[in-house]
Amino acid sequence: SAVISQKPSRDICQRGTSLTIQCQVDSQVTMMFWYRQQPGQSLTLIATANQGSEATYESGFVIDKFPISRPNLTFSTLTVSNMSPEDSSIYLCSVGGAKNIQYFGAGTRLSVL
Amino acid sequence: GNSVTQMEGPVTLSEEAFLTINCTYTATGYPSLFWYVQYPGEGLQLLLKATKADDKGSNKGFEATYRKETTSFHLEKGSVQVSDSAVYFCALSLNTNAGKSTFGDGTTLTVKP
Numbered sequence: 001s002a003v004i005s006q007k008p009s010r011d012i013c014q015r016g017t018s019l020t021i022q023c024q025v026d027s028q029v030t031m032m033f034w035y036r037q038q039p040g041q042s043l044t045l046i047a048t049a050n051q052g053s054e055a056t057y058e059s060g061f062v063i064d065k066f067p068i069s070r071p072n073l074t075f076s077t078l079t080v081s082n083m084s085p086e087d088s089s090i091y092l093c094s095v096g097g098a099k100n101i102q103y104f105g106a107g108t109r110l111s112v113l
Numbered sequence: 114g115n116s117v118t119q120m121e122g123p124v125t126l127s128e129e130a131f132l133t134i135n136c137t138y139t140a141t142g143y144p145s146l147f148w149y150v151q152y153p154g155e156g157l158q159l160l161l162k163a164t165k166a167d168d169k170g171s172n173k174g175f176e177a178t179y180r181k182e183t184t185s186f187h188l189e190k191g192s193v194q195v196s197d198s199a200v201y202f203c204a205l206s207l208n209t210n211a212g213k214s215t216f217g218d219g220t221t222l223t224v225k226p
Contacts, residue, residue: 004156031212042202042218043157092156096212099164100145102204104156 002027006093006105013083013112020079021108023093028073033094034066037107043092049076083112115140119203119217126193126224134188134220136177136203144205146179146186147214151200160201193224
């Protein structure tokens with residue numbers, strides 16, 4: 001299993017600003033995933049972050065809006081840039097484990113005013 | 114492509130009622146199947162899983178059986194408790210997906226005393 005610490009747990013931000021979300025894992029992992037979960041909706045994969053290479057973004061998500069860093073095998077950050085109210089959501093960090101199980105952080109609840 | 118279809122919610126039950134949440138899937142390959150649960154204010158956590166046809170996953174009184182012939186993985190519990198109130202996600206994963214799962218839309222369960 002993996003224990004994931006994600007912070008901040010919640011934030012309220014002003015339109016046009018940026019927020020960086022941190023994800024720390026208690027073990028070394030190859031792949032880390034960033035998801036968005038809008039209220040009452042399922043998970044939408046934003047990108048997959050590999051250590052030592054550029055993140056792979058899903059359709060509809062771009063690096064300028066959601067830059068990701070992956071400096072080592074236990075840490076990643078996701079930045080939500082130039083925020084608008086439409087970015088209000090829960091952002092979840094996840095890692096893949098043995099037997100294809102995914103482990104999730106508790107999420108960052110973001111409100112943009 | 115891969116997809117997961119879950120029974121639409123929300124579902125409201127009285128304590129000790131029987132629960133079924135339907136889940137069907139399509140996959141290009143032989144997937145592993147999962148149910149994840151998300152309690153209020155938390156990230157997703159694995160509830161149960163099955164890796165091959167006719168396997169039954171079980172945990173905390175919940176069960177689901179991998180039915181290859183009907184491409185289904187329905188979640189059941191004989192007697193729900195108020196503490197089972199949460200959002201339930203059905204998911205599949207293939208070994209070729211590099212640890213990523215495909216998630217259903219989630220079903221919100223509310224159990225009333």
